[in-house]
Amino acid sequence: MVMVKMVEDGxxxxxxxxxxxxxxxxxxxTWINNFWKVLASSPSTLQRIxxxxxxxxxxxxxxxxxxxxxxxxxxxxxxxxxxIHSHTAAARAKGMTDEMYAELLAVVGLANETNRLANGxxxxxxxxxxxxxx
Amino acid sequence: MVMVKMVEDGxxxxxxxxxxxxxxxxxxxTWINNFWKVLASSPSTLQRIxxxxxxxxxxxxxxxxxxxxxxxxxxxxxxxxxxIHSHTAAARAKGMTDEMYAELLAVVGLANETNRLANGxxxxxxxxxxxxxx
Amino acid sequence: MVMVKMVEDGxxxxxxxxxxxxxxxxxxxTWINNFWKVLASSPSTLQRIxxxxxxxxxxxxxxxxxxxxxxxxxxxxxxxxxxIHSHTAAARAKGMTDEMYAELLAVVGLANETNRLANGxxxxxxxxxxxxxx
Amino acid sequence: MVMVKMVEDGxxxxxxxxxxxxxxxxxxxTWINNFWKVLASSPSTLQRIxxxxxxxxxxxxxxxxxxxxxxxxxxxxxxxxxxIHSHTAAARAKGMTDEMYAELLAVVGLANETNRLANGxxxxxxxxxxxxxx
Amino acid sequence: MVMVKMVEDGxxxxxxxxxxxxxxxxxxxTWINNFWKVLASSPSTLQRIxxxxxxxxxxxxxxxxxxxxxxxxxxxxxxxxxxIHSHTAAARAKGMTDEMYAELLAVVGLANETNRLANGxxxxxxxxxxxxxx
Amino acid sequence: MVMVKMVEDGxxxxxxxxxxxxxxxxxxxTWINNFWKVLASSPSTLQRIxxxxxxxxxxxxxxxxxxxxxxxxxxxxxxxxxxIHSHTAAARAKGMTDEMYAELLAVVGLANETNRLANGxxxxxxxxxxxxxx
Numbered sequence: 001m002v003m004v005k006m007v008e009d010g011x012x013x014x015x016x017x018x019x020x021x022x023x024x025x026x027x028x029x030t031w032i033n034n035f036w037k038v039l040a041s042s043p044s045t046l047q048r049i050x051x052x053x054x055x056x057x058x059x060x061x062x063x064x065x066x067x068x069x070x071x072x073x074x075x076x077x078x079x080x081x082x083x084i085h086s087h088t089a090a091a092r093a094k095g096m097t098d099e100m101y102a103e104l105l106a107v108v109g110l111a112n113e114t115n116r117l118a119n120g121x122x123x124x125x126x127x128x129x130x131x132x133x134x
Numbered sequence: 135m136v137m138v139k140m141v142e143d144g145x146x147x148x149x150x151x152x153x154x155x156x157x158x159x160x161x162x163x164t165w166i167n168n169f170w171k172v173l174a175s176s177p178s179t180l181q182r183i184x185x186x187x188x189x190x191x192x193x194x195x196x197x198x199x200x201x202x203x204x205x206x207x208x209x210x211x212x213x214x215x216x217x218i219h220s221h222t223a224a225a226r227a228k229g230m231t232d233e234m235y236a237e238l239l240a241v242v243g244l245a246n247e248t249n250r251l252a253n254g255x256x257x258x259x260x261x262x263x264x265x266x267x268x
Numbered sequence: 269m270v271m272v273k274m275v276e277d278g279x280x281x282x283x284x285x286x287x288x289x290x291x292x293x294x295x296x297x298t299w300i301n302n303f304w305k306v307l308a309s310s311p312s313t314l315q316r317i318x319x320x321x322x323x324x325x326x327x328x329x330x331x332x333x334x335x336x337x338x339x340x341x342x343x344x345x346x347x348x349x350x351x352i353h354s355h356t357a358a359a360r361a362k363g364m365t366d367e368m369y370a371e372l373l374a375v376v377g378l379a380n381e382t383n384r385l386a387n388g389x390x391x392x393x394x395x396x397x398x399x400x401x402x
Numbered sequence: 403m404v405m406v407k408m409v410e411d412g413x414x415x416x417x418x419x420x421x422x423x424x425x426x427x428x429x430x431x432t433w434i435n436n437f438w439k440v441l442a443s444s445p446s447t448l449q450r451i452x453x454x455x456x457x458x459x460x461x462x463x464x465x466x467x468x469x470x471x472x473x474x475x476x477x478x479x480x481x482x483x484x485x486i487h488s489h490t491a492a493a494r495a496k497g498m499t500d501e502m503y504a505e506l507l508a509v510v511g512l513a514n515e516t517n518r519l520a521n522g523x524x525x526x527x528x529x530x531x532x533x534x535x536x
Numbered sequence: 537m538v539m540v541k542m543v544e545d546g547x548x549x550x551x552x553x554x555x556x557x558x559x560x561x562x563x564x565x566t567w568i569n570n571f572w573k574v575l576a577s578s579p580s581t582l583q584r585i586x587x588x589x590x591x592x593x594x595x596x597x598x599x600x601x602x603x604x605x606x607x608x609x610x611x612x613x614x615x616x617x618x619x620i621h622s623h624t625a626a627a628r629a630k631g632m633t634d635e636m637y638a639e640l641l642a643v644v645g646l647a648n649e650t651n652r653l654a655n656g657x658x659x660x661x662x663x664x665x666x667x668x669x670x
Numbered sequence: 671m672v673m674v675k676m677v678e679d680g681x682x683x684x685x686x687x688x689x690x691x692x693x694x695x696x697x698x699x700t701w702i703n704n705f706w707k708v709l710a711s712s713p714s715t716l717q718r719i720x721x722x723x724x725x726x727x728x729x730x731x732x733x734x735x736x737x738x739x740x741x742x743x744x745x746x747x748x749x750x751x752x753x754i755h756s757h758t759a760a761a762r763a764k765g766m767t768d769e770m771y772a773e774l775l776a777v778v779g780l781a782n783e784t785n786r787l788a789n790g791x792x793x794x795x796x797x798x799x800x801x802x803x804x
Contacts (some may be wrong), residue, residue, distance in 0.1 A: 002454065004256075004801045004802070006254065008419060015215075021355060024138070031262075033249075033260045033262070033263070034257050034258055034259070034260050035252060035257055037352070038257045039251065039256045039639070040634065041634070042638035042642075044639075044725070045228075045251075045638055045642055047720065048725055048726075049248065049251065052244055052718065052722065053244065054236060054248075055250075055714070055718055056237075056240045056244045056718075057241070058242055058245075060233065060237050061231060061233035061236075061237050062203075062232040062234050062237045062238065062241075066200050066203070068205065068242045069200070069243050070203060070204060070207045070238065070245070071194075071241060071244075071245045072522075073204045073207045073208055073211075073498050074208070074211050074241075074242055074246060074249065075206075075245060076205055076243035076251055076521050077208050077211045077212060077517050078211060078246065078614055078615065079346065079347055079348065079521045080250075080252055080253055080518075081234055081259065081524065082252040082253075082257050082258075082259055083245070083248060083249050083252050083253075083260050084521065084522065084524060085260075085263040085264060085265070085524070085651075086259075086260070086263050087245075088263075089262070089263045090183070097195060097457075098193065098309070098310075098549075099195035100195040100196050100258070101425065102195075102310035102313055103190075103194050103195050103431040104196065104310075104522075105198045105206065105313075105518070105519060105522040105523065106190045106313055106316075107191070107196075107201050107204045107205060107208075108191055108204065108208055108213035108518050108522060109211075109231045109515040109516070109518045109519045109522070109580075110187065110190045110205075110515060111204070111205045111208035111209060111217070111221075112192075112208060112212065112514040112515050112517070112518045113183075113186075113511040113512060113515035114169075114183065114187075114217060114511070115208065115209055115212045115214035115217050115481075115514070116478050116479060116507070116510050116511045116514045117173065117179075117183065117507060117511045118169060118214050118216040119214055119215050119216075119478050119481045120478040120506075120507040120510060120511070121138065121172045121173075121507065122138075122174045122483065122486060122487070123168050123169055123216050124168055124213065124216075125168070125216055125219050125220075126167045126168050126219075126220070127255075128165075128223070129219040129220050129222075129223045130166070131219070131222075131658060131674045132248065132352075132674070133190075138399045138400070147603045151299055165569075174503070176500075176504035176508075176516060177498070178323070178504075179504055179507075179508055179596075182320065182508075186316065186320065189312070189316055190347075191315075206656075210652050210655050210656040211652060212481065213460055213655045213748065213749055213750065214481065215658065218602045218655065218656065218658060219658070223538070232711070232712075236712035236714075236715055239652070239653060239656040239657065239715075240712075240715055240718075242652050242656060243649040243650070243653045243656070244649060245648050246648040246651070246652045247645040247646060247648050247649035247684070248645065249615075249648070250612050250613060250644050250645045250648045251641060253612050253615045253620065254608075254612040254620065254640075254641040254644060254645070255641065256617065256620060256621070256801060263273045266272070272523065279800065283475075283693040287422075297532075298495070299673060300478070301528045301530070301531070302525050302526055302527070302528050303516075303519075303520060303525055306523045306525045307519065307523075313519075317516065317519065318474075319494040320512055320515075321512065321516075324505075324508045324509055324512045325499035325509070325512075327761060328501065328505050329499060329501035329502040329504075329505050330471075330502050330505045330506065330509075332469065334468050334471070335505070335509050337464075337468070337472060338471060338472060338475045338506065338509045338513070339509060339512075340508065340510075340790075341472045341476055341479075342475055342476070342479050342510055342514060342517065343513060343517055344786050344789050344790040345476050345479045345480060345786060346479065346514065346517045347473075347614065347615055347616065347785075347789045347790065348517035348518075348520055348521055349519075349525075349527065349786060350525050350526075350527055351419045351513070351516060351517050351520050352789065352790065352792060353527050353528075353532060353533070353792070354527075354528070354531050355513075356531075356533075357530070357531045363484045365463060366577070366578075367462065367463035368463040368464050369477075370463075370577070370578035370580075370581055371462050371463050371464045371531075372464065372472065372790075373581075373610075373786070373787060373790040374458045374581055374584075375458055375459070375464075375469050375472045375473060376472065376476055376786050377458075377484070377783040377784065377786045377787045377790070378454055378455065378458045378473075379473045379476035379477060379489075380476060380783050380785070381451075381454075381483035381779040381780060381782050381783035382437075382451065382482065382485060382779070382787045383448075383477055383480045383485050383749075383782070384482075384746050384747060384775070384778050384779045384782045385437075385441065385451065385775060385779045386437060386482055386484035386485050387445075387482055387484075387746050387754065388742075388746040388751045388754065388774075388775040388778060388779070389406065389440045389441075389453040389775065390406075390667060390751065390755070391436050391437055391440045391484050392436055393436070393483065393484055393487050393488075394435045394436050394488070396433075396435070397435070397487040397488050397490075397493070398487060399487070401488075402448045406667045406668070412601070442723065443768070443772070444768075444772035444776075446591070446772075447772055447775075449590065450591055450592075450776075454584065454588065457584055480749065481749055501696055533540045533792060534540070536607075540791065540792075546754050547729070561694065565688045567798075567800070569796045569798070570793050570794055570795070570796050571784075571787075571788060571793055574703070574791045574793050575787065581787075585783075587686070588780055588782075588783075589780065591777045592773075592777055592780045593777070593780075595771075596747050596769065596773050597701055597767060597769035597770040597773050598770050598773045598774065598777075599738075602736050602739070603740075603777050605732075605740060606739060606740060606743045606774065606777045606781070607777060607780075607781045608745055608779055609740045609743045609747075610743055610744070610747050610781035610782060610785065611781060611785055612778075613743075613747045613748060613800045614743050614782065615748060616785035616786075616787040616788050616789055617795065618794075619784060619785050619788050619797055620779070620802070621795050621796075621800060622780075622795075622796070622799050623801040624801075625798070625799045626797075631702075633731060635730065635731035636731040636732050638731075639726075639730050639731050639732045639737070640740065641728045641733065642721075642730065642746075643726055643727070643732075643737050643740045643741060644744055646722055646723065646726045646727075646741075647740070647741045647744035647745060647753070648731065648744060648748065649719075649722075650705075650719065650723075650753060651744065651748045652749035652750075653705075653709065653715075653719065654705060654750055654752035654753050655750055655752075657674065657708045658674075658707075658754050659704050659705055659708045660704055660752075661704070661752055661755050661756075662703045662704050662755075663749065664701075664703070664759070665703070665755040665756050665758075666755060667755070667758075670744065
């Protein structure tokens, strides 16, 4: 049987606890979800992934709600059950309404369909669409 | 050798030309891209897919630019070359800046990474995230 | 916690109930499966997807059982648990035997294998196989 | 620069040439396509894969044309360019008409769409669909 | 309801039992896992897949532990729950430590991320990287 | 037309050039490949991804050649053409022989096949394989 350590908030090494505290502060949350508790079994992975998430998901040219919806779109396409649940919850918390949710999934579904029509017919890329590397 | 008919704008049946004209009007465009020219080899497919695209991509609770970026996110995840090119061009035309593009791809990349960490560790979904079907 | 509305047959709006009734009639079935009950939370999505399914899955140049097996092949490749279950059941109902089921999965498995051998070796497409767009 | 050996028909070792000859005989073909010429760089892989293809693609409870269409469905879903080309050509050679091709791609596209709707909404599997392991 | 036969060790036909015995001997194991018990519902599939596994996973130019870790990498990328569990267990049995496991998943995650950055930006392949078919 | 900036080695900002120099030193290489030149259009992405690659691909509990082969396995499964080329070249540079390459692709192919057999039959995970979260 494979043993996976899940590090609990409040029972972590100083190094891990500091990241847990930072996650809770950044998210104005009182608890740590399983993703981080499992990653904490490898402190260098925990540190690295949290650092990436902080940088990539910060408000920028794209707003945080849109970023969460893009995250959901990828997770649904890949069928990552955990990520669908956690990022749908995050998008809801940031203001995604029922109507937005239905439209998000409709776009994801349609894109997956037309991706395969384009693949299947092996449609040549129009000259007008080709990027020009400069 | 497989022969694929590509129906040219201006040389189409009345049924297909009507849809081509509608596409050009809807997009304020003067030309038809290869995706529609190839689908037109099956007029019922052309009609059906255009009808879906019109409904799903229309302005709604999510704005058209965000919908295009979601489309790009799915197409990149699936590696559909044609769709990456055509929907990146569409997002650019709707106002996606260089900064937004870089952030979009950064989110898509990170989501693909954490999807696999969640899968790989087979992280159990937190009770707090589980949807309640009502 | 995310609340997902599942609309029950017999407790739906007139608009949704009409589609539920049409689904039951078309399938000679006395019940509605969860896929449609969940989609019904967005009536326009329910209407759109049912309209697509009716058109695409109708008997045509390919018979309905073969279409269901193709649906299973895609769902297995994408690992969509719900779709594997529902479309395997549909294919069984249309006459898929144990022998056909074993052969279907064998082809799906082998195609997934040789897809990666072709990708991995980056095998150039033979001139004889290239489609000619006309 | 990576060197990939492509073994030519007529210039192969006795072991490889015997398989090439068997492939040509089985397919009533006068040439060997690149897939086999590249696999031949590893004779044990060539032998193993050809042995699998022979067994799996043979006429059985499912006819050879349907098997080729299932192969195309998987290859389109995975976007394997080589396999889309080679198996579409094979399906055409076995009788796939333009109408069948359009319907095949329509089913593949729709399945990819509804797979994501089922994933996205995390629809619970109906009791009626669950397999019973016996 | 779909009935799936799961053939139990000790209650199998002579043909299937012989393969079960060979699997147990090869793996120095006293039990048969569900994968083989389900495949046994189609003896020709059981025979074919076992024959492939024996050939491909045998010690060769790549050692058995590395092969298992490659198997896990693919299974995580595809999100095959069964395969993640069974091949992680196999890799553990062959000596994969906690540190190796964390590094394996880190590489798999990062590769999935940069795969999408390369796809998304449609980065042209450097001349230096292109294989030369000879 | 989409314009993608590709930043050339020697014509970069001080911030980017420093990373380019570090990449060349780390790899004992005299040139920068397109992946980094394109990422450089977003210096924060360039910095972030290079930092991840350095950390994840460093020698550790798993040796660098094995890490490269795992990278290739993921890239082949996802069909990322650029990544297949660049990481196969890297694995070759680190000592991957023709025999290892053939075995690597054989394992990747087989894993992709059995992943779908396990998915298709929806094989229940054996109790013996389930991880215990502690």
